[in-house]
Amino acid sequence: MSFRGDSDAQERRRRPPARPAPRLTLETPVSYLKGVGPARGTMLAKLGITVAGDLLRHVPHRYEDATTVTPLANTVLGADVTVLGKVIAKGVLPTRTGLRVFQAVIQDATGMLEIAWPGQPFLDRTINKDDWLLCTGPVRFFHGRRLQPREFVNLGPEEKGTGEGRVLAVYPSTEGLSVRLLRAMVQQHLDALLPLVQEPLPASMLADADVPPLRDALRMVHRPTSVAEAVRGRSRLAFEELLCVQLLHRRANMMARDERGGRRFENKRELTSKLRAALPYTLTHAQVRAIREIVHDMESPRRMHRLLQGDVGAGKTIVALFSALLAMENGAQVALMAPTELLAEQHARSIGALLAPLGIVPVLLTGRLSAKDKRAALTRLASHDATLAIGTHALLQQDVSFANLGLVVIDEQHRFGVEQRAVLSGKGETPDVLLMSATPIPRSLALTMYGDLDVSVLDERPPGRQPITTVVRPESGRTKVFDFVNAQLEAGRQAYVVYPLIETSEKLELKAATVMYESLITGPLANRRVSLLHGRLPADERDAIMRAFRDGDIDVLVATTVIEVGIDVGNATVMIIEHPERFGLSQLHQLRGRVGRGAEQSYCILLGDVGADAAERLGMFAATEDGFEIARADLQLRGMGDLFGAKQHGVPAFRVADPLRDEALNETARTVADRVLHIDPMLELATHAGLRQQLTIGYARALELFRIG
Structure with a gap:
């Protein structure tokens, strides 16, 4: 049994x-x-x-502050409030325009309030009766009080007390994992995981950046007692990311400098002093600073690789010219490459005029030269008879050779590929390289985007330039606008009229350059010399039109953004931009920079009916000519995209940091990175062991740059 x-x-x-x-x-x-x-x-x-x-x-991307919740009965029209209530009714309501609005009625101990999400009927599938909603936004009148949330969090069918009085983290989520579930996962395991965290940064670095230790920072971002505490915790994580990226960039720069031995130029002050004495104006402090930085590079035995960026009219060309003269007074030749023939010709004229008292005549090399003139130019360059060559892509041709190329200057560097720049540099023995850009971005961002370059910034405009009067005018003011244009033309001035499209589109109700050209020449500009310019015209025809406009043979140029990077036409005093809401702020700034290049007062008129959001954005643009501030606003509105793709040496995109928002932290990170690499270039000291390990975890590039095994 x-x-x-x-x-x-x-x-x-x-x-x-x-x-x-x-x-x-x-x-x-x-x-x-x-x-x-x-x-x-x-x-x-x-x-x-x-x-x-x-x-x-996995850091929250925003927070909802439930520490100051307004009782529903106390919400008043016009107030911006945070409310917490239980859903007692919901549904999707259609409007006469076809827009579907999801609405919910929430209730707390004091009363009820209607919440509305226009155009978001899908919320009916995720918000249920008895769910608790935490909503932030303005209270407006719509058949009574109604709140249209700017932000909201669905706490689910939890008790009210689990949300009220807390700062609620809102995490990046994915299908199948709600924010509420992610928050619960983190909170469930936070107390067990935090003690396992080791601090990778020395205490001195934390003190430099004024950020808390890592363990405290992680607690602050996941379980903050206030929004301010969450921000402080995030700053610690952002600093670590910025420091790692700056270490990689600065280390790459150091290795590149060590590997690219260059020539050492002596600052003899022969030609440069003569130019400064001959200048009819005084250099700005920013120009002097940039020249000193470039001279320091050129005096060193290592090859210069520097980016000079500045706003429209900041005086980049004169800085490049001082750099060129330093090379020339050492017996070296200089090549300046521009993206268009018109710009190359402009440089040849303006630089030639400045160098005439020094007895230096630049050689111009473009595709328009006759065979005879081209042979003469090539002979002068190959025999060292010419010390300065100014040209376009023609400088890259195989038959172009230099006797002693010592400095390469690339204008509008973003218009050339890396290979093209390398071809020109390859025509000399390790020449110094100066890249120029008229697209200003904040210095901290430039140092992050162009980490393998040294960066000089021209953030001042030369004195004497008149500000450009910028205004926004509605469509109803069109007649007055073109009356003003005609008055300017009567005074002997010229004007641009810019459109976002070449031809009309069935999908977009926008004026187009080709159609409006016909309308203008038969309407308000009927008695004027008007030409049409856009990107579909053959290159020769585009150049011919721009030359005619430059020479004063055209009164008004109707164009697309093909003129964004153009030439100086000092007599052009009016820039009209139609449908300005269709352009980015930085693009508007580049277009505005086509006027204001002469002694006369100039004007930029943004013409068209725009919405409230666009009106605010354009109003900000009209209020300032500071290209760096405009670029900062443009980046905040449009985002920076992935700054670190494959071309940026495999450095991943930031998860927490934002080089624009964290500008001060980024500067600190760069200073700390420079100091660390100065005393410990391979991160071999015990105090940097944690930092070295952190680099191996998140940054594959570190394996190569620091030889980490």
């Missing part, structure tokens, strides 16, 4: 002993965490969360 108890005992003896749960580490696969499992682990992997430590680094 057998007993059940005996068989159970025998079964237990045959069964292998249960293995203890693996010890929790930051490298534990996230699917092993309680409440996660394989299915959710797969979903988390889509967010880049594969191990437990990744959960800590």
Whole structure:
């Protein structure tokens, strides 16, 4: 006779002993965490969360402050409030225009309030009755009080007390993982994971940046007691990212400098002093600073690789000319390459006039030269008879050779590929390279985007330039606008009229250059010399039109953005931009820079009916001519995109930091990176062991730059 108890005992003896749960580490696969499992682990992997430590680094992208909740009965029209209530009714309502509006009525102990989301009927699938909603936004009148949320968080069918009084983290999520579920996962494991965190940065670095230790920072971002505390915790994570990127860039720069031995120029002050004495104006402080930085590079035995960026009219050309003269007074030749023949010709004229008192005549090399003139130019360059060559892509041709090329200057450097720049540099033995850009971006961002270059910034405009009067005018003011244009033309001036499209589009209700050209020449500009310029015209025809406009043979140029990078026409005093809301702020700034290049007062008129958001943006543009401020606003509105793609040496995009928003932190990170690499270029000291390890975890480029095995 057998007993059940005996068989159970025998079964237990045959069964292998249960293995203890693996010890929790930051490298534990996230699917092993309680409440996660394989299915959710797969979903988390889509967010880049594969191990437990990744959960800590998955930082909220915003917060909802429920520490100051307004009772529903106390909400008043016009107020901007945060409210918390339980959904007691909901539904999707159509409007007469066809727009579908999701509405919910929420309730707390004091009363009720209607919440509306126009154009978001899909919320009906994710917001349910009895869910608690935390909403922030203005209270407006619509058959009573109604709030249209700017932000909201669905707390689910939780008790009110779990949301009120807290700062709620809102995490980047993915399909199948709601924000509420992610928040619960982090909170469930935060206390167990935080003690495992080791600080990778020395205390001195934390003090330099005024940021908390990593463990405290992670607690602050995931379980903040206030929004200010969450911001402080985020700054610590941002600083670490910025520091790692700056270390990689500065290390790459150091290695490139060591590997690219150049020539050492002596600052003899022969030609440069003569030019300064002959200048009819005084250099700005920014120009003097940039020249000193370039001279320092050229005096060193290492090859210069510097970006000179400045706003429209900031005086980049004169800085480049001083650099060129330093090379020339050392017996070297200089090549300046521009993207268009018109710009090359302009440089040849303006630089030639400045160098005439010094007895230097530049050689112009473009595709328009006759065979005879081209042979003469090539002979002069090959025999060292000419010290300065100014040209276009023609400088890259195989038959162009230099006797002693010592400096390469590339204007509008973004218009040339890396290979093209390398071809021109290859025509000399390790010539110094100066790249110029008229697209201003904040210095901190330039140092991050162009980390393999040294950066000089011209952030002042030469004195004497009149500000450009910029105004926004509605469509109803069109007649007055063109009356003003005609008055300017009567005074002997010239004008541009710019459109976003070449031809009309069925999808976009926008005026187009070709159609409006016909309208203008038969309407308000009927008695004027008007020409049409756009990118579909053959290059020769475009150049001919621009030359005619430059020479004063055309009164008004109707164009697209093909004129964005053009030539100086000092007599052009009016820039009209139609549909200005269709252009980015930086693009508007470049277009505005086509006028204001002479002694006369100039005007930029933004013409068209625009919405409230565009009106605010254009109003900001009209209020300033500071290209750096405009670029900053443009980047904030449009985003920076992925700054670090394949072309940026495999450095990943930032997860927490924003070089624009964190400008001061970025400057600090760069200073700290320079100091660290000066004393420990391979990060071999014990104090930098944690930083070295952090680089290996997140930055594959570190393996090469620091020879980490």
